[in-house]
Amino acid sequence: MAATATLPRAATVPDRRKTFDWSQLRTYVSAAVILVWCLVPAYWMIVTAFRDTAFTFDSTFWPTHVTWDNFATVFDESLGNHFGRNLLNSLIVAGATTIVALVVGVFAAYALARLNFRFKFAVMGFILGASMFPGVALVTPLFQLFTNIGWMGSYQAMIIPDISFTLPLTVYTLTSFFREMPWELEESARIDGCTQGQAFRKIILPLAAPATFTTAILAFIGAWNEFLIASQLSSDATRPVTVAIAYFAGAQPHQEPYTAVMAAGTIVTIPLVILVLVFQRKIVAGLTAGAVK
Amino acid sequence: MSTKLPERTTAGAPAQTHHMPGRESADRKQVTQGRWASVLLVPTLVLLAVVIIYPVVNAIIMSFQKDAGLNPATGFFEQGGPAGFENYMHWLFQQCNGQSCPPGTLGSQFWNAMGTTFFFTVVTVALETVLGFWMAIIMTRSFRGRSAVRAAVLVPWAIPTAVTAKLWFFIFAFDGIANKLFGTQILWTGSEWPAKWAVVISDVWKTTPFMALLILAGLQLIPDEVYEAAKVDGASAWQRFTQITLPLVKPALMVAILFRTLDALRMFDLPYIMTQGANNTTTLSILVVDQIREGFNSAAALSTITFIVIFLVAFIFVRFLGANAVGAATSSGRK
């Protein structure tokens, strides 16, 4: 492996371009491989989503037999698909989970990033340990508990266990963001005559907003993509998209409706991908926060 | 339980107050800050206790109860009563009613599921580390379109696992594109090893980006001067990689590997949707879910075992392999 590679900025030194640069060519080839590997399966999903069911297994690389039918199937209630409902459910569950995690977690993150106190390590360890907790260890007792109290299949039956992984994620990410923030500005603002409230509103809030927003996106994606808990604890009325896609009904009984599933997958994925691409830098910062510093 | 994790690691990272000048005022400050901190932390800790500790304690209590059994005289189910360690023996020693669990029972699948879970974990994490490292190195280089590549790797990461599973299930269908592309006639989900590899490939596709980004972040912290100096000293590319890149990126790498390992140990969505656990792709998580409908209490014992296994692996990582996630998260400023 060519380790000249690991010279991020040095490679741009202009005079290296004078002769033909083999290492640069290797870089481009590798980059192309990465692009193909990451994008082609997703591309295939979209192509299939627009393909006529009768040509499900057509292997032409570009779109053929283009149709919107599969998207109609996805929302066709007479087939037993309630995808609009499922989308709304996912929004409710992921949205509520994110809000709870954020509202509660922001205080903890502030304390962990800004204050000195005993047991800081223990607290952080507990929160991190919580994020690694296996979902099945929650599902079994909650299955029984929610059945007993009649919460089975309700929104809170999913939101509560979802908090177990979104809240630690939120605290962990926000803590790292908060540590990076120039808190000195707060003090200087107060020296300049701002009240504490003003300093908070005018200095801290604008600074913390992007970090909080990024964290919210990460938490939202985590809850939106959740499958195990929802597959066990949701009901017809509250089923989110991930579970709906796994049990999709086609036009015929017993049928594996590949094209419709790909259409549903496309609908679920496109907004996320746009969100992620727009906020790419922030999200990468959020994902890697804490892990490397 | 998880709180034990950090205590082991504190030794290596001295508390910050010790570096501060003026111990006394710092100590007083710490007391007021401590009070503040507890107020701010209480909501999070209480909420986590409700959503995690309560269910876990409940599961442990359940795991010592017998599942309802059929009374042969009446033909009706009756409450089981205390079970002692019976449910644990059932899984760990494959005991079904005093005999060894025969093939075709969930009990007989425990060690298989354990093996499958660890197979998936070791293979996917190893592949993801190597590929992720490679991707990260490419992404540190300077070339036109680098930001496009960095954006592209986020696409598999953003797609929900359930959708990923369906997508690869379609790719690996008998008439699917994988077989056509390679001119093979493999029944990917029809026998053990193809099914396992299908799951591995999907998982690698989905999660290598995450690994690559974590490693990339670590690589970017290595100052260029270090490489320049090594070059001047005549270090070869390979030497620079093994003696500079690897050691310097190791903390970030270990945390990334720890995260991925713990995630892989609870793998559920991909095999559950792609194969329903057939052909020896049943992971521990799938086995628990299958058991829930055959008896809660036995399932509770199994989920407790799963949780202990994951805890032990995390412990080993932190204690012996130096994956210091907590340290990374609590120390302030860049090293």
Add this chain to the structure above:
Amino acid sequence: MNTRKYLLPAAVAGVLALSLSACGGGGGGSTASSGGDAAANLDGRGPITYVQGKDNSNVVRPLVDKWNAAHPDQKVTFKEQSDAADQQHDDLVQHFQGKDANYDVVDVDVIWTAEFAAKGWLQPLKDKTAFDTSAMLPATVKTATYGGTLYAAPQTSDGGLLYYRKDLVPTPPKTWDEMMSMCSIAKQNNMGCYAGQFQKYEGLTVNASEAINSWGGKIVDDSGKAAVNSAEAKAGLGKLVEAFKNGNIPQEAITYKEEDSRTAFQDGKLLFLRNWPYVYNIAGKTDGSSKVADKFGIAPLPGKSGPGASSLGGHNLAMSVYSKNKATALDFMKFMTSEETEKFYATQGSLAPVLGSLYTDPSLTSKLAYLPVLKTSIENAVPRPVTPFYPAVTKAVEDNAYAALKGEKTVDQAVADMQSAIEAAK
């Protein structure tokens, strides 16, 4: 604001849960038999709820409307569940465990009836709530009977059919061996010979049980005890294994579910197919989607020396033991299984009736041409194991049959393992 809104339920959950585990013995296991009182509310009349899975072909709604028009003071509300069987099952379990008085009449898959009965959730259909099943096909009544007591009313049925290519095989085979001898025709035409559903899922239990039952074997005996370890069962399962080994069943059939096998047949890749009646109309479509539209026929499944023993599909109607209006519930069950209703089910929803007389009714056979053949199939059918441990039993059959089909263990071993795995369910 928002925190409070969501914290409150969370806190309530915590408190409730703690108190529950304190008195519930740690919340152990499923509800015991003591749950409902089968002697209560026998004369109760009033509004009830009927619970069933997704009403895909819109047959339930018109029937409920019809009932409601005639019984304004005993109105039925239709609660529609999802399409997926597992989810319907879980929904019923949850409501029964919650002793829900609003799930009065429920539609249960034939394979769940014994489980629900053993849990004490179903009203036994005797004495005041007695139900007359004399006109119904005996095999369907068996699926609704547990421990000698009738717990549900058969409503719809389903049986396996043999689809064959009549352009290549003029007269369908009557026995399995005859069918296997016809496989040379498949070879000449460069196609697979026979397939059913052999993926490791419920469909494999159906197919394996059919083989075992056709040779006179049994999965469980009448008292629900494991009885599969017999020479007959080995012979039956052995036939499937042999066909896999010599290629009469193509290799890829190990991944087939209903639709994969139907598609293969429809694409002209199979000479014989075992499948449900739903295939009949789809494979007969003349819009070009089926390559065999006018080239196939149907016959009863081939067996050892005559028609084989099909597994039974279908649904039963059961009354919740927690219902407050059992008299109304019983009347509604009679209404939903009446001859008129059964006809409507057949014509409107293509659901096979449980009344034997309807299979030769000209008004039905003109629309559902497969009915006479299906009757033979259902008359010779054996219900899937009637046992409260159905999930464990079907797993025992699936896992071991699958291993045998793939040549991972001998037929003798597979059948012996099935036996002990079923015995291990407690």
